[in-house]
Amino acid sequence: MRRGEFLDPHLVTVYDAECPWGRDDDFFLSVANESPRARVLDLGCGTGRLTLALAAAGHTVTGVDPARASLDAARAKPAADRVTWIEGTSRVLPDRAFDVAVLTSHVAQEIRADDKWARTLADLRRALVPDGRLAFDSRDPAARRWERWNPRDSRRRLALPDGRVVDAWTEVTEVRDGLVSFVHHYVFPDADELLSSGTLRFRTEEELRASLAAAGFTVDRIHGGWGGEPVGTSADGEFVVLARAQD
Structure with a gap:
């Protein structure tokens, strides 16, 4: 039987078992913690693994996801009342409401069409304060x-x-x-x-940089792995992107 991984409660439970806390979560949490008590957006928050940790670290956190089954699982976890959970996409984001935005677990790759990716980045730029930080991961196609x-x-x-x-x-x-x-x-x-x-969608580094610039972001750096390695030098095979919303 074919079902959606993030839509079916049975598979949401499997997802949680398959995706425990990892080095990527450590990285994104450390990025958020560079801005103490920040207003943090977790777009594509899934079942809330990182979202809840961000709240426990003292941030004011909003988790947004289009999959109701994933949000139901997140809302059922301990201390879930510390987070504002919203069912939806980037379209629901308020203007200038966040200091930091993260898209983790390769959520950026789930947004396949170029026009939808551009719209998502534009929504994120609108939702961040000037000089607000954006962090996300995308696998290096190379x-x-x-x-x-x-x-x-x-x-x-x-x-x-x-x-x-x-x-x-x-x-x-x-x-x-x-x-x-x-x-x-x-x-x-x-x-x-x-x-x-x-x-x-596997985007190249050039494609990511161009789309971010078009949406009004300045790229601070792109790592190739969770230890901050240069692109192409880590076994992680990642693009770990850190950018800022332009004034």
Whole structure:
């Protein structure tokens, strides 16, 4: 049965098991903490892993996501009342309401069409105060990480909170014009298999820089990994982008 990974409550639980706190969360939290008690936007907040940590660090946090099942899971977590949760996209953002905005877990790659990406950046520029900070991650296409998304290299076992173990793997179905399509397979102990398909946009560094400039952002720096490595020198295979809203 094919379902949306962030829309189905069963798969939202699997997502939480598969995506615990990591080095990327440490990085984004440290970026926000450079602005003490900031007003922080987590766009594409999902089930709230980083969102809740930002609030616990003393920031005033708003989490926005279009997937209701993910937001329901976030709202059910301890201390969720510290966060303002909003179901929607960048279109719902108020003007000049945030000091820092983050898009994590490769949310930027979920925005595939160039016009929608441009609209998202324009909305973020509108929502940030002048000189407000934007941070996001996007996989470096030169690293070709999707080549590891095959039934052998991607196979993993996920332990759920109720004790069940799910067997999972990923397979790529198409690579074309900067887009990589794939299917996640999740096999539950009762042999029920759920499928979650998706497509991600892999933008080059030049494309990211051009789109940010067009939206009114100045790029401070782009790292190639979570340790601050130059692009192309880290096994992480990332673009970790830090930019500022122009006055």
